[in-house]
Structure formats: C-alpha cells, structure tokens
Amino acid sequence: MIKVAICGVAGRMGREVLKAVLAAEDTELCAAIDIFNDGLDAGTLLSGETLDVKITSNLAEALATSGAEVMVDFTDTRSVGANVITALKAGVRPVVGATGMSADDFAEVSKLAQNKRLGCIIAPNFTIGALLMIKFAAEAAKYFPNVEIIEKHHDQKLDAPSGTAIKTAEKIIEQRGDFQQGVVLEEEKIAGVRGGKMPGGLRIHSVRLPGFVAHQEVIFGDVGQTLTIRHDTTSRECFMPGVLMAIRKVLRLEGVVYGLENLLFE
Template sequence: MGREVLKTVLQTEDTELCAAVDIQGAGQDAGLLIGSEQVGINIATNLKEALTISGAEVLVDFTGPRSVLNNVKTALEVGARPVVGTTGLSREDIEAIAALAGQKRVGCIIAPNFAIGALLMIKFASEAAKYFPNVEIIEKHHDQKLDAPSGTAIKTAEAVIEHRGDYEQGLALEEEKIPCSRGGKMPGGIRIHSVRLPGFVAQQEVIFGGAGQTLTIKHDSISRESFMPGVITAIRAVMRLEGVVYGLENLIFE
C-alpha cells in the first residue's frame, strides 16, 4: 500500500511527495523503490524528524496496528494532518486521536476502506438491514494482514446494527464443536468470519437471510489501485477539516 500511495501522489498534479518513512530501506530513493526514476527523496526511519524537516501538511499512514496510534499522535503534534488507512485502532484509540486533533485544531481522516465500491457495499448493507435482520459477514484478505476481523467488516457491522438495532439471531443453544467455528460475534449479534490466504487482496460478502431467500452484497478489491482514488479524495478533504472523520463515506455520501 505504501508503494501504491507513493506512485499515486507522484502522479497526481495537486499533490507533492515531501517525505517517505519506513523502518526498511533507509536511504533508498523513493522513486527507485517503486521502480521509477529517482525523485530526490530518500526513505527515512524517524517519522517526527521527517515531518518536521519536510514541512509535510498531510501524513498518509498504511503501517500496522501496533504503530499507527503513535504515528498519528506524532503527526498531530507537529501539525500534519493524518489520513489513516491502517486498521486495528480501538474505539478508545480513535477517541484519543479525536481529542488531540480537536486540541490542535487540525483535521484527521480514519478510513477502514478507501475503495468506493466497498463504501457502497456498506451503504447498501445498512439499507438492506432494515428488511433482513439476519446477517453474517465473511471477509477475506491476504495472509500478511495482521488484524482480524478487518476494519471494513467492523464498520459494516456497525452500520447494519445502527439501522436494525441489536438482534439475537440463530439458536440460543447453538454449540460450537470447535471454538470460534461460528466466527467472532460483534456486540449487537452479528457474526464475522475472517479468511487469511495468499491470493486475496481484499474481499467481503455481507449475507442476509430471510424466509425462502438470501441476499448477498459482495465487493472485491482485485488490486491495490482500487484504494487510490479514495486516498486522494481524503488527502484533499483533510485540508479543510477540523477534528476526526471516521469513514470516508461521511465525505463522499454527504
């Protein structure tokens, strides 16, 4: 994702690459990292130093759940506006980020998914939940993804619960012969099943069951290019925001 963001920022007329940070590849030219010509910006390892020296206005974070919170706090402390695609932040983490962003009076966008099709999937699922209260979610990602379930699955479940309310579906006496074989259960009653295998980028199915019928809403990200229009939209939007926006749909579907 970091490489894809580098390509997109370099190719977009109204964005400029100011710095690139990674714990690997220190000193390597960012252009060479993505198989392009040199761009004169070397990979740094100290985020605060890179943001301060470069004067970057926006930080795009696609790191990991163990480092994202500190990265966002670092950006806000120096006045850079975070656009966060890393999942794994807890509700308490998001509240802490919102408090700091409000204190600094700068914008921050946290988006579990930047693909427009995935946002539409969540929107359609929340509408379907009004008529089909029985629902389960299956999300499939590459085997290098650290957190489960995905942020998109959690966001989908939250959107469904918001429209249908809490609902205990299935059998109360259901017995799992193997623990968690029925997936993880969200507060509100929705089960989420996570698959991690090579070959996937990101895929999700929201399956609704009703009397004599099922309804499936499915989205596939075939390549990481699918996320880039949303990333650029967020980079532009965060410059006019103050405080935290959780979910790109809150900007696109206003």
C-alpha cells in the first residue's frame, strides 16, 4: 500500500483525491492537511464515516509523523511552492496539481528533488483528454501558426491563465518558432480586451464564471478556414485516473517531471 498525504484535502479537488485514494486498492490515506477543519476526522468531508485520520494545518508535522511516501497537493498559488519544498525536505515525493508556482520555488524544488533523488510530478492537468488536446494542438501549429486560446474555469480559481493554457501555449511556440501573429500596432480600446499576450503574439483569454469546471479551446485560423481543438471537463472525477497514475509512478522517479504527458506518452 502506498501511504498518501493529501494537502488541500477540504477543497473541491482535495475531496475528489480523497475519494480516489480511499477507493484504490493500492493506496492508503495517512495524512490530511488543510488550513480549515483542523482537528476533524477526514471522513467528515465525505460520507461522515470515521477514517481515524485527523485534518491538520501543520504540514511538516503531518509528514513527519504519518509515514507518508507521497504528498498530493491541490492547494493554490499562495502555498503550493512552500508545500512542495516542505515535502521534499521530509523525504516525501510530491504529486502537484496546484498551478502558479513561482520561478524561484520551481528552481528550488528541482534542485531539492535532484539532490535528494526523489521524484516530483508537477502537472498542469491530469486529464487524458486535456493532454491529448495539447499534443494535437502542438501538431496543428506546424501548419496553422495563427492561434489563440480561450480557457474557462469556475469563478473560485485564483490564477489566470490556467496552467493548462500556459502549457498549451508553450508547446505551440516550440513547434511554430518565432512567429509574429496579428497586427503589430493593434489598439485595445479597453485594456486587456484582447487577452494576455505570449511571445510572438499568441493570445490567451481567461473566463471565470460559476457553472464551469475546466474548459479550453485552441482556435487556429488561416485563409478561409478555422480549426478548433476543444476539451471540456464536466466532473472532477476525470482527473483521478491521472492522479493515481502519478502517485504510482512518482515512487520510481528521480527529479522533477513537469507535465503528465511525459509519463503518458513516453
């Protein structure tokens, strides 16, 4: 059994991870960390059944006393970097779904993971469909260099654009190279109306509204035609096969793997 600590367990994704870890035959919940519900049994987040694992806000102590082998983190940009560094220092392998880690934190995480010879998986998206969308978009960019991305998420998501949108843009830019897209001197009558601008003019538009989970369109344009590659998430359950795969694979890795596609399409 793989002993798993869940950081951000009371959040929407944290609860889904909790259900998945409890349902899988080879994973065991050993620690539940969240800044809310301190002291309550983790089972109260689901059916109310007692799990004999108390929620705690002290990550370092939880990892030190629980025997955790893997920490799954679905917190947010404000805490993810520090959480991952804490896990690695404790000898625990992180599986990270939270996005928005700073460049400095990422550099420290990479150095720690390498020095301690611990695996660490940081994945902007754990759904197979989204990973295929990124893969197909990168291929299409060889032939359709003019492209914009529209991503839509629930209104409680703190960071914009999403990690998936940034990852998609990076893969597209790798394929199309240095390409100036659109009118160089276009005028925005309302600041930001044309979205955020990546190198070479690639635009990302972020929508935040209640009712959405996670959705993305990659729209390519050429003379007389457009091509749209789209992925829609209708339930957070779709992330869980990827999360469980990462939990299992991170035990055999050394260093940081950024993007689940590096494990799925290897």
